[in-house]
Amino acid sequence: MITYQDMERALAGGETIMQFVRRAISDHRASAEYCLALTADKYNRHQNVTILQYQKFLYSISGKAMPNTYAANYKLCSNFFNRFVRQQNQFLLGNGVNWTKEDTEKKLGESFESELQDAGEKALVHGVSFGFWNFDHLDVFSLLEFKPLLDEEDGSLKAGIRFWQLDESKPLRATLYEMDGYTEFIWRKEKTDGEVLNEKRKYILKMRGTDADGMEIYDGENYPGFPIVPLWANKYHQSEFVGMRENIDAYDLIKSGFANTVDESSEIYWIIQNAGGMDDIDIAEFLQRLRTTHAVNLDDGQEIMDKTIDIPVEARERLLDRLRSDMYEDYMALDTKNLASGAVTATQIEAAYEPMNEKADAYEYCVIDFLKHILMLAGIEDNPTFTRSILVNATESINAVLSGAQYLSEDYVTEKILTLLGDGDQAEQVMKDMDGENMFRFGAGGNQEDQTEDVTNAE
Numbered sequence: 267m268i269t270y271q272d273m274e275r276a277l278a279g280g281e282t283i284m285q286f287v288r289r290a291i292s293d294h295r296a297s298a299e300y301c302l303a304l305t306a307d308k309y310n311r312h313q314n315v316t317i318l319q320y321q322k323f324l325y326s327i328s329g330k331a332m333p334n335t336y337a338a339n340y341k342l343c344s345n346f347f348n349r350f351v352r353q354q355n356q357f358l359l360g361n362g363v364n365w366t367k368e369d370t371e372k373k374l375g376e377s378f379e380s381e382l383q384d385a386g387e388k389a390l391v392h393g394v395s396f397g398f399w400n401f402d403h404l405d406v407f408s409l410l411e412f413k414p415l416l417d418e419e420d421g422s423l424k425a426g427i428r429f430w431q432l433d434e435s436k437p438l439r440a441t442l443y444e445m446d447g448y449t450e451f452i453w454r455k456e457k458t459d460g461e462v463l464n465e466k467r468k469y470i471l472k473m474r475g476t477d478a479d480g481m482e483i484y485d486g487e488n489y490p491g492f493p494i495v496p497l498w499a500n501k502y503h504q505s506e507f508v509g510m511r512e513n514i515d516a517y518d519l520i521k522s523g524f525a526n527t528v529d530e531s532s533e534i535y536w537i538i539q540n541a542g543g544m545d546d547i548d549i550a551e552f553l554q555r556l557r558t559t560h561a562v563n564l565d566d567g568q569e570i571m572d573k574t575i576d577i578p579v580e581a582r583e584r585l586l587d588r589l590r591s592d593m594y595e596d597y598m599a600l601d602t603k604n605l606a607s608g609a610v611t612a613t614q615i616e617a618a619y620e621p622m623n624e625k626a627d628a629y630e631y632c633v634i635d636f637l638k639h640i641l642m643l644a645g646i647e648d649n650p651t652f653t654r655s656i657l658v659n660a661t662e663s664i665n666a667v668l669s670g671a672q673y674l675s676e677d678y679v680t681e682k683i684l685t686l687l688g689d690g691d692q693a694e695q696v697m698k699d700m701d702g703e704n705m706f707r708f709g710a711g712g713n714q715e716d717q718t719e720d721v722t723n724a725e
Contacts, residue, residue: 268293270415270424284451284460287440291429294413303392303409306507309514310351310391314343316515317522338529342522346514346590347391347507350597354506355386357600358626358633361653370648374640375403386633389497393505396426397636398443398494399643401470407494414496426494439463445492469493489643497636500628510597517589524582539569598625619656626654676700 268290276286294300308315318341362379365371371378381397381404388395392409407428415425429440438453438460447468453460468486499506536553538544544552556562562570594601598621605618630652637650671679680700684692 267297268413268415269418271418273415273425283442283449284462287427287442287451288453288460290413290415290427291438291440294427299393300409302505302507305511306347306391306505307410309347309507309511312343312345312348314341314514314518316511317341317343317518320519320522338526340522340525340529342518342525344514344518344521346517346593347510350510350593350599351387351390351506353599354597354622354625354629355383355390357622357655358630358652359383359386360655363637364651364653365648367648370646373402373644373646378404381406382633382637385497385636389499389632390506390629393499393503395497396423396494397497397640399489399640400493404640412494423492423494423496425492443492443494446488447486491639491643493643495636495639495643498632500632506597510593513589513593513596517586517593520582520586520589527577537571539571540565540567595621598622615656623654 273286273290276289277283281289305315320339320341359379359382363371363382385395385397385404385406388406388408394409394414396407396409396412396414398405398407407426411428411430413427413429414423415427416422417424425442425444427440427442429438431438435455437455440451440453442449442451444466447466449462449466450464451460452463468488470487470489536556538549538552552562564570591601593599600618600622605615610618633652634650641648667674667679667683
């Protein structure tokens with residue numbers, strides 16, 4: 267791992283800043299953290315690396331292996347990891363952040379909520395993501411595009427390198443972020459050495475000029491701290507993919523093997539007598555011709571007989587169900603399949619959500635710590651809270667609210683019921699309409715009897 271102190275020692279030893287940046291990027295791409303994040307990212311994109319690289323082999327009498335192109339080789343990738351990550355992230359951040367001050371959301375920018383959700387998903391997949399407070403909005407970097415330079419003494423983030431490249435034949439771009447500003451570099455394929463694209467500049471630039479004469483930078487300033495903040499997935503600072511891959515691979519391999527068995531019609535197998543000289547490759551070619559032409563040529567003394575067997579369906583389905591259940595339990599995720607089986611009480615729903623609530627509690631600490639650092643950089647004083655997305659038994663919950671309505675305010679009861687019905691955003695308008703109706707009945711037009719008489723006459 268290359269640290270912030272390594273950069274200081276390298277520059278003091280005569281290495282140029284450009285050479286150090288290129289070396290740090292290469293070291294980052296070869297690190298175990300980067301490789302794990304790259305693999306987790308593929309699984310999150312519905313690409314099971316293990317099953318996609320799986321290859322069946324045949325062996326000759328001499329023991330030589332060759333790819334088995336004769337047998338079915340389905341590669342079925344499940345989407346469990348993406349489902350778990352999305353569920354955990356949206357459970358906490360799906361309803362946005364609640365602020366105590368009305369102007370906080372405006373100061374953070376229109377895209378802040380979506381960027382925060384993106385940062386959360388990247389953190390859960392890769393173990394960490396990085397939020398860059400860019401003057402009036404948040405930009406998010408993933409571990410696959412950002413090399414952090416941590417302090418060896420306290421572990422804080424003191425500098426970092428963001429890099430990107432479309433493919434190996436295209437230029438490599440990089441930006442070195444430091445406490446006192448950022449510098450941009452580029453390595454073009456036609457040139458061996460890189461070049462400075464933009465010299466170091468401060469993060470907050472002050473401009474002056476007119477539309478006719480043009481604008482110029484006359485001064486700049488930096489933030490009170492390093493403007494890039496890490497968002498960790500958990501207290502262990504590791505990807506949620508750790509410990510999940512083995513279960514996902516087992517599920518996909520069994521499911522794919524099941525599909526291969528059905529496709530190959532393994533309930534029929536063949537016994538060839540007096541064919542001891544045939545190796546695996548000869549037998550595979552023989553079966554391929556049999557499936558294609560539905561006829562065979564036999565040498566003298568050879569016989570072929572077919573046998574049938576039952577596919578072990580029940581054992582595989584039970585194992586797949588067990589693996590699925592274990593994955594939900596290990597990730598502490600909510601299996602909505604258990605809630606869709608019939609009428610479920612509010613108590614059962616709360617019990618089903620409890621593991622996810624416990625995991626969200628730990629995740630929330632990481633998000634709040636991240637937000638506090640962002641607020642400090644933006645010069646905002648506020649405290650974030652969250653409203654979690656939870657399924658409810660609407661009928662049971664509404665009845666519970668109505669049973670205590672006599673002890674609650676009318677506005678609270680109205681807002682609570684509308685929220686349970688999914689129309690919480692209409693609560694304010696409904697309460698205004700109710701207030702207007704009450705004024706019509708008992709207010710400005712006269713007493714209740716007069717109002718009733720007027721309405722009756724109008725009818």
